[in-house]
Amino acid sequence: DAMVIQNPRYQVTQFGKPVTLSCSQTLNHNVMYWYQQKSSQAPKLLFHYYDKDFNNEADTPDNFQSRRPNTSFCFLDIRSPGLGDAAMYLCATSRVAGEWGTDTQYFGPGTRLTVL
């Protein structure tokens, strides 16, 4: 059974047209992450939620926003997509686990975003 689900798997948008990507999880994990990954590069963390606390990376453009209405769902909003925003967007979840810090991250299948 899928534990981290992302929709849609493929998204095509036009330059400047807002787009929303969604992520849901059945793991009841308290941390949810959004990564951007371009070809042949490592995943780049955009932001994460620890419960309801939002943590933005310093170099994440303002064009990217996120919402987490409840434990299970998290959304990535790209307000005005540019050509440079074409990438794979990965959602991941993990659990803060006391002595060991944060436990393993589990990734969803990703959403491939194309900007025309």
Added chain:
Amino acid sequence: QKEVEQNSGPLSVPEGAIASLNCTYSDRGSQSFFWYRQYSGKSPELIMSIYSNGDKEDGRFTAQLNKASQYVSLLIRDSQPSDSATYLCAVNNYGQNFVFGPGTRLSVLP
């Protein structure tokens, strides 16, 4: 700046050989370490996690951690063509953030 470094490869090994993937990290406070496999166009898939110095074995995979040297490695025994992928090293240090290395591309030749 917390960094994780890996050889970008490609690392080519013949089928049946041992593939050795290496990762170094800069933050001495790092506590947990992960190896992910990523096939082209797919999302990362967890292979191993390791938290203590020494070796951890899971089937054909062995992770090795040396915190004094700030080094973690992944050995793949009896490499198969299906092991051909990019292997990402990720490091966590108590906070919620994971720092990823750039990945090593492994090619197992039939």
